[in-house]
Amino acid sequence: MLNILNFRASGWVLPLAIFVLTLLLLTFAVQSWFVSRSVFDNEIAHINRVALQNARSVMIARRESFNLLGQELLALNALQQPDAGRDTLEKVAFFMPGVVSLGLARSDGQMVLYTTPRESHANPVTLPNLQQQSSRLFRKALDSEDVVTGPPVWQNSSREWMLPLFYAVRDSYHGEVLAVLTGLVRLQDRLARWDGVDLGTDTSVVIVSSDGVPRYAVPVFNAYDSHAGRAFMQELMQQITDSKSDEGWLVHDWKQDRSRLTYRVHYSRIGDDLFNLVVRPQSSLWQAWRDRIEPALLAFLALLLGSIGVHRIVLRQQQLYQHNLLFQAHHDPLTGLLNRARLLYLMKESMLDDPEVAFSLLIIDLDYFNRINDQHGHAIGDALLKLVPQRLQSILSPGDWLARQGGDEFLVVFRNELSFRGRDVLTQAIKAALEEEFEIHNRVISVSASIGVANFPRDAIDPNDLLGKANAALYQAKGDGRNCIVHYSDDIAALSRRSKELERQLDGCWQRNEMQVHYQPQVDCRTGALIGAEALVRWKNKSLGNVSPAEFIPVAEAIGAVRQIDRFVMAEACAFIHQISQQFSRPLRISINLSPEHLLDPAMITEVTELIRRYDLAPQQLVLEITETAVLNDFERAAQQVSQLRALGVGVSVDDFGTGYSSLSYIHKLPVTEIKIDRSFVDQIATDLHDRALTSAVIAMGKRLHLEVVAEGVETASQWQILLEQHCDTLQGFYISKPMAASDFIAFMDNYSEEPQAFALR
DSSP: HHHHHHHHTTHHHHHHHHHHHHHHHHHHHHHHHHHHHHHHHHHHHHHHHHHHHHHHHHHHHOOOOHHHHHHHHHHTTTOOOOOHHHHHHHHHHHHHEEEEEEEEEEETTTTEEEEOOOGGGGGOOOOOHHHHHTTHHHHHHHHOOEEEEOOOOOETTTEEEEEEEEEEOOOOTOOOOOEEEEEEEGGGGGGGGGGTTTOOTEEEEEEEEEEEEEEEEEEEEETTHHHHHHHHHHHHHHHHHTOSSEEEEEEEEEEETTEEEEEEEEEOOOSSSSSEEEEEHHHHHHHHHHHHHHHHHHHHHHHHHHHHHHHHHHHHHHHHHHHHHHHHHHBBBTTTEEHHHHHHHHHHHHHOOOOHEEEEEEEEEEEHHHHHHHHOHHHHHHHHHHHHHHHHHHTOOOEEEEEEEEETEEEEOOOOOHHHHHHHHHHHHHHHHHSSOEEEHHHHHHHHOEEEEEEETTOSSHHHHOOOOOOOOHHHHHHHSSSSEEEOOOHHOOOOOOOOHHHHHHTHHHHHTOOEEEEEEEEEEOOOOEEEEEEEEEEETTTTTEHHHHHHHHHHHHHTOHHHHHHHHHHHHHHHHHHHHHTTOOOOOOEEEEOOOHHTTTTTTHHHHHHHHTTTTOOEEEEEEEOHHHHSSSSSHHHHHHHHHHHHHEEEEEEEEEEESSHHHHGGOOOOOOEEEEEEHHTTTTTHHHHHHHHHHHHHHHHHHTTTEEEEEEOSHHHHHHHHHTTOEESSTTTOOBBOOHHHHHHHHHHHHHHHTTTOOO
């Protein structure tokens, strides 16, 4: 669930990242717009202030020059003797930058002296005529201490605007106006300092009069002298006039043909009739803003593409992770096959979708697979488990299912439309295919298989029930000697019901005192003397009656109750052997069967140690019998446990020796003290020479390994005689006595102790 939530949450990561990045970009863009506009306006205002300062500095220089010139002319008495001052006036007019002509007039306006026009200013506007046209400005000059400028006038000869100037020359002591200097200067001289300044292609400084006529502009004048330029300036001057402000901002469109370009204008008054304008297109502001945010935009795009790329990688990894999780949840990690849970789900879906379509479920168990692991190693065993599905796939149809249930068990579902007989043929083919040899790492491995089969809907209509019945059939196949196929039937159903009832009744049976321990005597083969007994568990249930250990022990192992039974038997047997040893004053020994699960239990050693201490037994009085299965399940762990038992002094016996597949391969590797010849070898020893040879070989091997040899199942005197001749050590069987309850065993000992030889070869 957490992985699903993480996967869903990851879907919001990219939109959230885009939202955050977009919000940051918008915030930066808005901030950059205000910064760009501020910088843009500050640049325009600064240019205008510099232009205005430039004009003012020029006018201050003019005033100083005019004042010095006027004082010098008065000193030359030029008002009364004009010729005396003409040379000075001509020289100043020639050397003063931007001056076209100069004149000197009395305070009443009468012009007494003026310079001769230069050749480049032929047909000029004469100063007397200009003075007459500008009488208002002349009178204004009489009242001002600054240079007074008049409206610009156009001079055709030089095709440039001229600016009339008036300056009152005063008495240095009383301040009385003595004369007025007049002059014509080129209007462009007002912006002379801007001619060498690079304002860029998008910025212009324009001098325009109140009538909207541009008088001068840098860097390009012709654009404003055009029809569109004059219209633009007239509209601007109309707005400036309406605003009644000497300085401010305007935004206006320049219309030309069908195009329209917006300009931002800062204006300031530089004279009675003149305004200085700094004009810059609004697009420059947008360009400046775009230049400012372009790195951020590129960074945004890079982050966006990076986020998308990372998100796609993360999503791909998460999808792959989810796919792997789903695969692991539905498949076996070793073979890659479906697992049990997934197969049950598929079967359930099939039963619901097509309840009328029959199919067969097979459980395939590799016989004695643990021996392959022990003899060849787990790597070979795993390789075999990977090769088995390849064999099976060659037989299955595309619609069939193959799964691994775990360990060495495989599940097959035949979903084809064959009859039950046809599917049985395929089952036989599977068994035959598995019996063919496997070549793994240059080793030839042979296996067989036990197969349990159940059919839908004949045997069950629920997948778990169907699996349980196939398991019951497999259990029967193993009980029938393995390497066979068993189909679920009513008989197996009865056995299954019996098994389930056994499971139910086994729960707590020892607390209900249903379990009892019986004892079967063991005697010396040579003398017949009683040396001990084997403790055998018996179960008498109120509803089931007497239940054979061969029936209930496998069930106890299956439900995990066998260790509790072991502990009960060990405690009872140790208490009993302590009792009879004290009673008969002889240290008899007791042999107790140890289940494979209990042998591998780490707590077993502690339990045995505690029983020896509690019942004051000599360790040699206790012999624990183990089976080949217990050893083969985990040889290393079993060997470790056996070694610890021997370290305590407890004897260890290998029960049913010779019946297993690997008895000879491990017996010399374990520190056991005893081997027990199975009753199947002793039963026909008097009539079957083959069995007699086998028992002789086992006894001889035991002697060579310094092991005590016990023969069980002795039922006749002839068997005892043969075993005596073969030098067997200990005997056990019905010929001596059947297993007995504790009280009967004590009575048996009373009689047996009187005449021990009477039982020997009677």
